Amino acid sequence: MIPPFLFWTFALLLLVFGAAVVLNRNPIASALSLVISFIALSALFMSLDAFFIGIMQVLVYAGAVMVLFLFIIMLLDLRAEERRKINVVATTGGALVALAFFAQLYLVIGQLRIASQPFAPLPPKTDDVRNVGALLFSNFNLPFQIIGVLVLVATVGVIVLSKRELR
Amino acid sequence: MVTLGDYLVVSGLLFTIGFAGVMLRRNIIIIFMSLELMLNAANLSLVAFSRARLGPNGLPDYNAQVFVFFIITVAAAEVAVGLAIIVALYRARQTTHVEDISTLKF
Amino acid sequence: MSYLQLLRLASPETVVVVTTLVVLAIGLRNRQSPGLNILVAVLGLAGACAAVFMLPRSAVLFAGMLVISPLTSLFKVICLLLAFFTLLMARNLSSRNHAEYVGMILLATIGLMLLVGSEELLMIFIGLELLGLSLYVLAAFEKHDIRAVEAGLKYFLFGSTASAFTLFGISILYGMSGTTALAAIAQKLAGMPIEPLLAAGVVMTLIGFAFKIAAAPFHLWAPDAYQAAPVTSAAFIASGSKVASFVVLGKIVLIGLAPLHGSAGWHAMAGGWMPLLAVLAALSIVIGNFVALVQTNVRRLLAYSAVAHAGYTLLGLVAGGREGFSATLFYTTIYALTLLGAFGVVGAVRREMGNDDIRDFCGLSRRAPLLAGCMAIFMLSLAGLPPLAGFFGKFYLFSAALRAGGNHGLLWLVALALFGSLISLYYYLIVLKVIFVDAKQETAAVAAPQLDLLQRATLLALAGAIVLFGIMPQTLVSRILAALA
Numbered sequence A: 001m002i003p004p005f006l007f008w009t010f011a012l013l014l015l016v017f018g019a020a021v022v023l024n025r026n027p028i029a030s031a032l033s034l035v036i037s038f039i040a041l042s043a044l045f046m047s048l049d050a051f052f053i054g055i056m057q058v059l060v061y062a063g064a065v066m067v068l069f070l071f072i073i074m075l076l077d078l079r080a081e082e083r084r085k086i087n088v089v090a091t092t093g094g095a096l097v098a099l100a101f102f103a104q105l106y107l108v109i110g111q112l113r114i115a116s117q118p119f120a121p122l123p124p125k126t127d128d129v130r131n132v133g134a135l136l137f138s139n140f141n142l143p144f145q146i147i148g149v150l151v152l153v154a155t156v157g158v159i160v161l162s163k164r165e166l167r
Numbered sequence B: 001m002v003t004l005g006d007y008l009v010v011s012g013l014l015f016t017i018g019f020a021g022v023m024l025r026r027n028i029i030i031i032f033m034s035l036e037l038m039l040n041a042a043n044l045s046l047v048a049f050s051r052a053r054l055g056p057n058g059l060p061d062y063n064a065q066v067f068v069f070f071i072i073t074v075a076a077a078e079v080a081v082g083l084a085i086i087v088a089l090y091r092a093r094q095t096t097h098v099e100d101i102s103t104l105k106f
Numbered sequence C: 001m002s003y004l005q006l007l008r009l010a011s012p013e014t015v016v017v018v019t020t021l022v023v024l025a026i027g028l029r030n031r032q033s034p035g036l037n038i039l040v041a042v043l044g045l046a047g048a049c050a051a052v053f054m055l056p057r058s059a060v061l062f063a064g065m066l067v068i069s070p071l072t073s074l075f076k077v078i079c080l081l082l083a084f085f086t087l088l089m090a091r092n093l094s095s096r097n098h099a100e101y102v103g104m105i106l107l108a109t110i111g112l113m114l115l116v117g118s119e120e121l122l123m124i125f126i127g128l129e130l131l132g133l134s135l136y137v138l139a140a141f142e143k144h145d146i147r148a149v150e151a152g153l154k155y156f157l158f159g160s161t162a163s164a165f166t167l168f169g170i171s172i173l174y175g176m177s178g179t180t181a182l183a184a185i186a187q188k189l190a191g192m193p194i195e196p197l198l199a200a201g202v203v204m205t206l207i208g209f210a211f212k213i214a215a216a217p218f219h220l221w222a223p224d225a226y227q228a229a230p231v232t233s234a235a236f237i238a239s240g241s242k243v244a245s246f247v248v249l250g251k252i253v254l255i256g257l258a259p260l261h262g263s264a265g266w267h268a269m270a271g272g273w274m275p276l277l278a279v280l281a282a283l284s285i286v287i288g289n290f291v292a293l294v295q296t297n298v299r300r301l302l303a304y305s306a307v308a309h310a311g312y313t314l315l316g317l318v319a320g321g322r323e324g325f326s327a328t329l330f331y332t333t334i335y336a337l338t339l340l341g342a343f344g345v346v347g348a349v350r351r352e353m354g355n356d357d358i359r360d361f362c363g364l365s366r367r368a369p370l371l372a373g374c375m376a377i378f379m380l381s382l383a384g385l386p387p388l389a390g391f392f393g394k395f396y397l398f399s400a401a402l403r404a405g406g407n408h409g410l411l412w413l414v415a416l417a418l419f420g421s422l423i424s425l426y427y428y429l430i431v432l433k434v435i436f437v438d439a440k441q442e443t444a445a446v447a448a449p450q451l452d453l454l455q456r457a458t459l460l461a462l463a464g465a466i467v468l469f470g471i472m473p474q475t476l477v478s479r480i481l482a483a484l485a
Helices: A004-023 A027-047 A051-075 A088-110 A128-136 A141-162 B004-024 B028-052 B062-093 C003-009 C011-029 C035-053 C070-088 C098-116 C121-139 C146-177 C182-190 C196-212 C221-228 C231-256 C273-292 C298-319 C321-353 C369-383 C389-403 C411-436 C453-471 C474-484
Strands: C059-061 C066-068
Touching: A004 A027, A004 B004, A004 B028, A027 A051, A027 B004, A027 B028, A051 A128, A051 B028, A051 B062, A088 B004, A088 C196, A128 B062, A141 B062, A141 C011, A141 C098, A141 C121, B004 B028, B004 C146, B028 B062, B028 C146, B062 C121, B062 C146, C003 C011, C003 C059, C011 C035, C011 C098, C035 C070, C035 C098, C066 C070, C070 C098, C070 C231, C070 C321, C070 C453, C070 C474, C098 C121, C098 C231, C121 C146, C121 C231, C146 C182, C146 C196, C146 C221, C182 C231, C196 C231, C196 C273, C221 C231, C221 C298, C231 C298, C231 C321, C273 C298, C273 C411, C298 C321, C298 C389, C298 C411, C321 C369, C321 C389, C321 C453, C321 C474, C369 C389, C369 C411, C369 C453, C389 C411, C389 C453, C453 C474
Parallel strands: none
Antiparallel strands: C059 C066
C-alpha cells in the first residue's frame, strides 16, 4: 500500500491543479493544469493497484483528450478572457451550493463503516491487465461492441457538425 | 494508514471542484474541462471501491475497473461531440461564452 | 456464450446498426433527396421489428446486461415505432446531410432499445450516453441556425452534467452493494440499514434521470431544445427519449432500489426514493403548468407542458407496484404518440409560416382542416378530455396513485395533479381557440400547408391511435400488464 506521505502529495496535486483548471483565466493554462491533475490521478489509480487503468488514464487523457482541447483552443484562437464584471450573487450562490454539497458528502463518508478500515493486502502477483482483458472479452463483450456504435455516433456527429458546407 | 474513506473524500472534493466549475465559469471550454473532472471523480471512487472489495480469490473486483475503462472511452467521445458543437457555434457566432448566448431566454 | 448466440439475442439492435451503415453509405453518393435514405431506414426498422418478434420469450445475458422479456420486447417495438413515425416526418430537412440525419435517428434508436432492454447499470449508462450523444447532434444539426446550435449546446451542457451526477451515484451504489446488476443490488441492499452514503448515491443517480424526463427543477434545457432544435429532432427528443427513460427509471427504482422505497404518504413520510420522486412530481406539475400559461410559442408551450406531464407520469412510479408501473408505461407511451403528432402539425405550420408562435396558427382550421382536426385531437388528449387516450391514461395513473400508499396517503399528490390538469386545460384551449375561432385578414391569403400523402397518413395514423386507445385502452393496457406479470 502507498505510504500516506505519497498519497497526500498526489491527492494535493490532483486537487490543487483541479482547482487551477476552474480558476485560470487562460484556457491553455487550464488545459495544462488538467493534464497535471490527471497524471496525479493516474498515480492514485496505481496506488490502488489499478495499473492498467492508470496507464489508460495517461494515454487517453494526456495523449488524446488534452490534445483535442488544445487543438480546439488554438483552432478557434481563444485568448485569455478579459476581466468581466463578476456576478456576485451567482458566484457566491454557486460557491455556497458547492460547499454545502461537499460538506454533506464529507459527513456522509465519515459515517461509513467500511470507509475507515485500511485496505487488505493483495496476493503478490496480480496481473491486472490480463484480468481486465479477460473480463472485457467475456462478461463485458456486449458493452464492448456497443462502445463501437457509440464511437460511430461521435465520429459521424463530429464530422457533420464541424465540417464546412460546400455550397 | 490510508483508508478507503480518504480516497472517497478526495474523490468527493474533485467532484465538487468540477461541479463548482460547471456552475461558476462562463467559458464553455473550461466548463467542459470541469465536466471531465466530475467524471474522473467517479472513476476514482469506483477504483477505490474495487480495491476495497476483494473478491473470493483475494484480488480486487475487476468488474469496476472494466467499468472505469468504459467511462474513459465514453468521456472521450463526449468531449469530441461537445467540442464539435463549440466549433459549430463559434462559426455561427464567434463566441465561447455562455453569457453571450442570449437568443434563448427562460 | 458464443458470439452466434449473442448475435441472435441482440438481433434487433444489430439490424438497426447494419441499416445505419447502409444509410450512411448511400449518403456518400446520394445527396439530393432524402427519400431513398428514409425508405432504407424504414425498411431496416421493420426488419428490426420482425427480429424482436423472433426473439425467445425470455432470456438474461451477462447478469442482466441484455434482458429479453415480454416487457422489453414490447417496448423495443414501441421505440421502433416512434423512430418510424419520426422518420416519416423527417423529409423536409433544410440541411443537405440527410443521410447523417437519418443515421443519427437510427443510432439514437439503438440507444433507446439498449436502455429499454437492460437491467445493469453499466449498460444503462452506455445506453444513456449513446442516446444522449446522438440527440445532442440531432438538436444542433442545422448548424447555420444559431439558435439550433445554442439549443444543442445547452442540451449538451445540462445532459453531461446530469450524466456525471448519475455516474457518481452509480459508483456509490456499486460501492455499497459490490455489483452493478439491478437484481443483485436489490438482494444486497435488502438486509442493510439505509446508510447516508447510500442515500446520497440514490439521489445522485436519480438526478440524471430527472434530467432525461425533464422533471422540474432539472427541466431548464427542455424549452430551448423543444423550441429551437429542428422540429423532427425535438419530436424525437420529446417522445422516444422520454419513453425509454421512464422504462429504465422504473426498472431502477422498482427492481434495483426496491428495498429503499420509503413512503410518500401524507401521514407516513419515510426516507427513500418514493418521497424524492413525489417531490419531483409535485414541483414539475406546479412549475410546468404555471409557466406554460404565459408562453406565446407553441413549441415552448409544449415543452413546459412536457414538464407537467413528466410530473403526472411520475405518479405511477410513486404509487409503485405492478399497477403503478403499468400506468406510468401506458401514459408515457400515449404521451409520446400525442407529442409526435403535435410536433408533426407544428412542423407543417412552421414550413408555411416560417415560425411557430401561437399566432401563426391563426385560422388554421380554414386553411388546413385536416391539420387543425389532428391538432385538436392531440391537444384535447394532452388536456385529458374523454374519450381520448390522454383521459384514460390520467385516470389510470390517478386511480393507481389513490389506491397505493395506504389510506389514500397520496391524495395530496393526486389533488395537485388534478388541479394542474385543470390549469392546463386553459392553455391547450387557447391554442385551439386560435386555430378554430380567430381569423386575421392578413393570414387568409397564405397558401395551405403543403403536406404530401405520407405525412398526412402519418398524422392521421397518430390521431387515430389516440382515439383508438381512448376508446379501447385495454388493447394496450392488457399487453403491458401481461408483460409485467
